[in-house]
Amino acid sequence: MSLDDLRDELSDEYADVGESLEVSLDGETRNELSMLSAAMDPDDRDELLRRAVHMLFQTAVETGNLDFHLRSKYDVTYDEYLSGMTFEEMTGNQFPQPQQNDDRRYQF
Template identity: 65%
Template sequence: MSLEDLQEDIEAAYGDFDDEFALSIDRETRNELAMLSVALDPDDPDELVRRAVHMLFQSTVDRGTLDFHLRSSYDCTYDEYLSGMTFDQMTGNDFPQQQDKDDRRYQF
């Protein structure tokens, strides 16, 4: 897979999420959400879920977990996704260099 495949998959997943996102939660998650709701007193409990997604995303970026999974599946990193090009494309190593066997002047 590639950077283009990642972009297509993100766009597809983004389209699957409506403005209203139905979420089923288990008993433990419901209990934790209730505790956070009482302690933090948000205007809307949905705000806690939004914060949780932001925190999970940031922690996976900070720990390198996101890059690990992206590299495993798409052969790119989050920074490469943000820039729209791979590291090899940025450094100019993306295109194979022509190798003439007779041209050994610059090889060490």
């Protein structure tokens, strides 16, 4: 898969998520959400879920976990996605350097 495949799937996922999302919660998640709601007293419980997604995303970016998954599935990194170009496109496919038959480089 490629950068274009990632863009296409991201557009599809964005459309599928829409404006709201109904999520079923297991007991552990309900307990944790209840604790966060009691401690942080948000105006809306949905705000905690939005923050949780932001925090998970940020952690995945900072630890390289997102890049690992993107590289595994699409052969790109998050930085490549943001720039709209792969590393090879940015560098002009010049790395690694082609073999040069230059015997003079070892002469003193």
